[in-house]
Amino acid sequence: xxxxxxxxxxxxxxxxxxxxxxxxxxxxxxxxxxxxxxxxxxxxxxxxxxxxxxxxxxxxxxxxxxxxxxxxxxxxxxxxxxxxxxxxxxxxxxxxxxxxxxxxxxxxxxxxxxxxxxxxxxxxxxxxxxxxxxxxxxxxxxxxxxxxxxxxxxxxxxxxxxxxxxxxxxxxxxxxxxxxxxxxxxxxxxxxxxxxxxxxxxxxxxxxxxxxxxxxxxxxxxxxxxxxxxxxxxxxxxxxxxxxxxxxxxxxxxxxxx
Ligand SMILES: [Zn+2]
Numbered sequence: 195x196x197x198x199x200x201x202x203x204x205x206x207x208x209x210x211x212x213x214x215x216x217x218x219x220x221x222x223x224x225x226x227x228x229x230x231x232x233x234x235x236x237x238x239x240x241x242x243x244x245x246x247x248x249x250x251x252x253x254x255x256x257x258x259x260x261x262x263x264x265x266x267x268x269x270x271x272x273x274x275x276x277x278x279x280x281x282x283x284x285x286x287x288x289x290x291x292x293x294x295x296x297x298x299x300x301x302x303x304x305x306x307x308x309x310x311x312x313x314x315x316x317x318x319x320x321x322x323x324x325x326x327x328x329x330x331x332x333x334x335x336x337x338x339x340x341x342x343x344x345x346x347x348x349x350x351x352x353x354x355x356x357x358x359x360x361x362x363x364x365x366x367x368x369x370x371x372x373x374x375x376x377x378x379x380x381x382x383x384x385x386x387x388x389x390x391x392x393x394x395x396x397x398x399x400x401x402x403x404x405x406x407x408x409x410x411x412x413x414x415x416x417x418x419x420x421x422x423x424x425x426x427x428x429x430x431x432x433x434x435x436x437x438x439x440x441x442x443x444x445x446x447x448x449x450x451x452x
Contacts, residue, residue: 198254201286205231207261208279216264216277221318223310226294228284230314233277235269243450244319244327244414245269245443246278249300249311251285251293253332255426259439260330268444270451276322281311281410301407308407315410319417326422326450327414330439333425335376338369339438342387342423344398344415353422353449354393360445361392366438367427368392380404422446 208218208231220229236243247256257280269275280286284294292298299311307313333340339361343354361368369375371389379385386400398415405412411421424442426435 198289199258201280201283204257204261204280204286207265208233211264214265214267221314223314224317225313226284226310228294228310230281230283230311231279232318233264233275233279235264235275235277236271236273238274240273241326241450242322242324243273243275243447244278244324244419245275245330246281246315246328246410247330247439248278248280248286249282249329249410250291250298250331251282251287252289252291253428254286254289255332255428255432255435256330256439257286259426259436260443262436263440263443268440270447272451273447276319276324278315281315298407300409301405303408303410303413312410312413316413323417324414324419326446327411327419328443328446329409329411329421329423330443331423331425332428332435333369334428336369336425336427337429338367338392338427339442340369340371340392340394340425341442342394342396342411342421342425344396344401344411344421347399351393351395352420353446354390354395356449357424357442357445358390358392360441361438364437364441366434366441367430369425369427380406420450 217234247260302309302312307316388395426438
């Protein structure tokens with residue numbers, strides 16, 4: 195990649211997908227001078243899937259990968275998708291993790307939402323629950339890919355092993371996780387997860403108790419969805435990061451519809 199493509203290029207590319215049957219619109223961010231792009235696709239009567247990327251503005255491969263996944267026909271049309279192509283437009287423009295007000299949107303899905311972006315998502319989803327919610331990220335500290343799979347009490351992981359196997363099969367780097375890897379757990383708190391190679395298996399009920407601001411994934415979890423969060427290694431070559439998100443989304447969807 196020779197330069198980071200602009201937010202305008204991303205939104206134009208999404209609007210062009212209207213020709214492929216994507217219903218693309220902008221929703222207002224109440225209290226902030228910006229809008230967020232949202233797209234719908236697939237069979238409205240199918241199982242509901244939420245897809246999102248770019249909640250952190252300095253993780254650019256995630257929104258561009260999601261665009262390519264949609265454009266290239268990798269979304270099983272039997273599902274009903276609500277897609278948030280770039281949840282943090284002001285952060286994308288400034289290449290910052292936080293939004294223009296300096297807030298981490300992915301810690302703001304508490305109550306009705308404590309940022310304009312989270313409020314827009316929560317309002318749009320008020321009458322809709324999802325079975326699966328995939329959120330695409332990048333990690334500056336990682337050398338390989340990994341996912342978070344939050345588990346309900348006594349549930350076994352359904353996605354992690356197959357996603358890691360698919361990444362391996364594609365020759366993509368998988369993060370070896372150990373006790374020293376920083377997952378952002380607040381200091382002094384017992385980590386609410388179990389680590390495997392390439393996977394963080396989250397005790398969702400414990401996470402709900404220890405995290406002060408709710409991530410989007412746990413907002414969906416509380417409304418009955420299985421959330422999955424994917425991280426590509428930010429230092430890796432662009433094309434590998436794009437490929438990693440494609441492998442993740444297609445593998446997770448294949449498991450979901452099976
Ligand atoms: Zn992130």
